[in-house]
Amino acid sequence: xxxxxxxxxxxxxxxxxxxxxxxxxxxxxxxxxxxxxxxxxxxxxxxxxxxxxxxxxxxxxxxxxxxxxxxxxxxxxxxxxxxxxxxxxxxxxxxxxxxxxxxxxxxxxxxxxxxxxxxxxxxxxxxxxxxxxxxxxxxxxxxxxxxxxxxxxxxxxxxxxxxxxxxx
Amino acid sequence: xxxxxxxxxxxxxxxxxxxxxxxxxxxxxxxxxxxxxxxxxxxxxxxxxxxxxxxxxxxxxxxxxxxxxxxxxxxxxxxxxxxxxxxxxxxxxxxxxxxxxxxxxxxxxxxxxxxxxxxxxxxxxxxxxxxxxxxxxxxxxxxxxxxxxxxxxxxxxxxxxxxxxxxx
DNA sequence: TATTGTTATACTCTATAACTATA
DNA sequence: TATAGTTATAGAGTATAACAATA
Numbered sequence: 001x002x003x004x005x006x007x008x009x010x011x012x013x014x015x016x017x018x019x020x021x022x023x024x025x026x027x028x029x030x031x032x033x034x035x036x037x038x039x040x041x042x043x044x045x046x047x048x049x050x051x052x053x054x055x056x057x058x059x060x061x062x063x064x065x066x067x068x069x070x071x072x073x074x075x076x077x078x079x080x081x082x083x084x085x086x087x088x089x090x091x092x093x094x095x096x097x098x099x100x101x102x103x104x105x106x107x108x109x110x111x112x113x114x115x116x117x118x119x120x121x122x123x124x125x126x127x128x129x130x131x132x133x134x135x136x137x138x139x140x141x142x143x144x145x146x147x148x149x150x151x152x153x154x155x156x157x158x159x160x161x162x163x164x165x166x167x168x
Numbered sequence: 169x170x171x172x173x174x175x176x177x178x179x180x181x182x183x184x185x186x187x188x189x190x191x192x193x194x195x196x197x198x199x200x201x202x203x204x205x206x207x208x209x210x211x212x213x214x215x216x217x218x219x220x221x222x223x224x225x226x227x228x229x230x231x232x233x234x235x236x237x238x239x240x241x242x243x244x245x246x247x248x249x250x251x252x253x254x255x256x257x258x259x260x261x262x263x264x265x266x267x268x269x270x271x272x273x274x275x276x277x278x279x280x281x282x283x284x285x286x287x288x289x290x291x292x293x294x295x296x297x298x299x300x301x302x303x304x305x306x307x308x309x310x311x312x313x314x315x316x317x318x319x320x321x322x323x324x325x326x327x328x329x330x331x332x333x334x335x336x
Numbered sequence: 337t338a339t340t341g342t343t344a345t346a347c348t349c350t351a352t353a354a355c356t357a358t359a
Numbered sequence: 360t361a362t363a364g365t366t367a368t369a370g371a372g373t374a375t376a377a378c379a380a381t382a
Contacts, residue, residue, distance in 0.1 A: 026194030
């Protein structure tokens with residue numbers, strides 16, 4: 001069932017090129033960014049994502065475990081592991097949700113917010129140097145507009161048949 | 169020395185958006201692709217990259233360890249580990265280089281080539297469904313053209329001050 | 337019964353440092 | 360001395376399955 005009924009029909013060279021550049025740029029960028037986060041705040045990229053989501057995106061500074069897992073494409077156990085690390089470091093707190101006793105609400109602490117602002121300037125610097133220096137403002141806008149539909153498409157299609165539940 | 173003399177001056181929202189989409193798309197794509205490679209050929213993404221580089225890019229099917237490490241942004245020991253796995257699986261062979269006794273030449277085997285062609289159709293399918301279905305041919309071309317300079321810029325700048333040697 | 341989250345466990349990957357051998 | 364590669368080792372991250380508790 002892994003072979004499709006239609007002939008393989010390889011991607012054309014433009015598509016292959018786009019695939020490779022995309023993956024290489026993202027890989028190199030992640031590498032650079034992880035090093036900065038490690039140096040400036042002893043954070044992994046995923047941990048930064050979690051903190052940023054709580055501290056920058058969420059108006060309340062809180063989210064349920066499940067929502068965090070959905071946003072970061074994580075296994076439940078993986079998120080539990082990371083949330084445990086963050087909590088042990090005093091960067092977030094966990095408490096049973098008010099409305100649903102099964103849920104756990106994760107909240108960023110003052111120390112967490114402080115760490116974000118400590119790490120953010122360096123982070124922005126890396127982005128500026130590595131990613132944006134070769135891109136004009138228009139380029140950046142176009143790039144964003146091109147990738148946004150892809151992201152939405154990927155989020156919609158549930159290819160992760162692993163566990164069972166995923167979609168909210 | 170981690171704070172720059174110039175004011176933090178945060179990225180504008182367009183730049184931040186571009187950064188996040190780029191990372192999310194690449195992350196989701198890598199996730200999907202890794203699952204396919206695992207299912208169809210029991211390969212990690214890095215192992216696939218190594219085999220593809222030897223089998224598809226190199227005309228001779230051989231490369232030195234160092235050149236492979238440069239191409240895949242790996243630590244030397246990491247490459248040794250992966251090359252060891254591939255060799256144990258019979259997908260590559262290793263032999264001291266002819267001209268330089270210090271070097272090791274890695275060569276893809278028939279089994280390695282066979283595995284690539286076994287895995288490639290499914291790989292292409294995933295790319296088509298996940299990445300390219302929301303992109304026109306023009307979109308794809310533009311995306312590629314936008315990212316190519318970024319890749320070149322990142323390759324040139326040696327931010328990995330870790331080990332010591334890196335640039336060829 | 338379905339969902340939320342945790343735990344135990346095992347495995348893969350990566351990086352650092354020490355080491356050998358050749359240039 | 361500098362480079363190519365390996366080894367030992369240690370640590371971080373991830374996933375699976377079994378589990379407990381609530382809806």
